C-alpha cells in the first residue's frame with residue numbers, strides 16, 4: 504500500500520496574553536485586551552511528515568514566541584489588525600511558509616461603574632463566556648485572503664414575545680402550538696468580509712484604522728440584541744433571518760452572515776396535580792435535547808433586467 508500526504512498544517516494554539524494600553528496623556532487610564540491566539544502554517548513542510556526531515560520546520564515554540572513579541576511590539580486593537588500583522592510577518596519572514604490560518608479569540612472585559620456613577624479608569628469586570636473572534640487565512644502566492652469575524656457564546660433569554668405555531672403536524676407531533684414561550688439561545692454569529700472590500704493585508708490595516716472591524720462587530724452584536732428583544736418572534740428561523748438581513752443592510756463590507764442558534768428549551772411545569780394553573784410563570788430548563796437552527800444569509804445578486 505502506498506500513501507500520500509493529502510493536507511497538512513501546523514502551529515501553536517492557546518497562546519494567551521493580556522495587553523495593557525496606557526492613555527498617553529494619563530497612564531492611569533488604561534484599556535486591556537485578553538486574547539487566545541492560534542497560528543497554523545502551511546507551505547513546503549511535506550518532507551517533515553514523509554521523510555522525518557525537520558529542516559524546514561519553524562518550531563511551534565518559535566511561533567509562540569513570535570505571537571508574544573509581536574503582541575508587545577504592535578497594536579493588537581482590533582484583533583483583525585493583529586491577525587493581518589501576524590500573517591504578514593510569518594509569510595514575509597519564512598520562504599517556506601506559503602500561507603496560514605490565524606484565529607484570535609478575545610475575552611470580554613468591561614470597565615465598570617463605581618457607586619459614584621463613574622467608570623473606573625483601569626478596573627474591569629468579566630462579561631462571562633461571550634467572546635469576539637476572528638479567523639484570517641492568507642496565501643502569499645495566490646494572494647488569496649479571507650477574513651471573518653464572530654461573536655460566540657452570547658447567552659440570551661426573553662421571557663415573553665416569542666411564539667411558535669403553524670408548523671407541520673403529523674402522527675409524530677406532540678408539541679403544542681404557543682403564542683407565548685421562553686426563547687433562549689447562545690449566539691454564534693460569523694460574518695465574512697467581502698474580498699472586494701478587503702483584497703489585501705495592507706487594506707486590513709487601513710480598514711482597521713478607519714474602524715470597519717469594530718463597527719461590523721458592534722453592529723452585528725447590537726442588531727442581534729435589538730431584534731431578539733424587539734421582535735415578536737415567529738420562530739428562531741425567522742428571527743435569525745431578519746437579524747441577518749438588518750446587519751447586511753448596515754455594513755456593506757459584510758458578504759454573508761451565518762448564525763448557529765441552539766433553541767434552549769424551557770418547559771412549563773405542570774402543576775395541575777396541585778390544582779394550580781401555571782400561566783407561563785414557572786419553567787424548568789431542559790439541559791437536552793435542544794433545537795439547533797443554522798442559516799447563512801447573503802446579498803441577492805441584483806437583477807440584470
Ligand SMILES: O=c1[nH]c(=O)c2[nH]c(=O)[nH]c2[nH]1
Pocket residue numbers: 667678737738739740766794
Ligand atoms: O423556533 C423554533 N423553530 C423550530 O424549528 C422548532 N421546533 C420546535 O420543536 N420548536 C421550535 N422552535
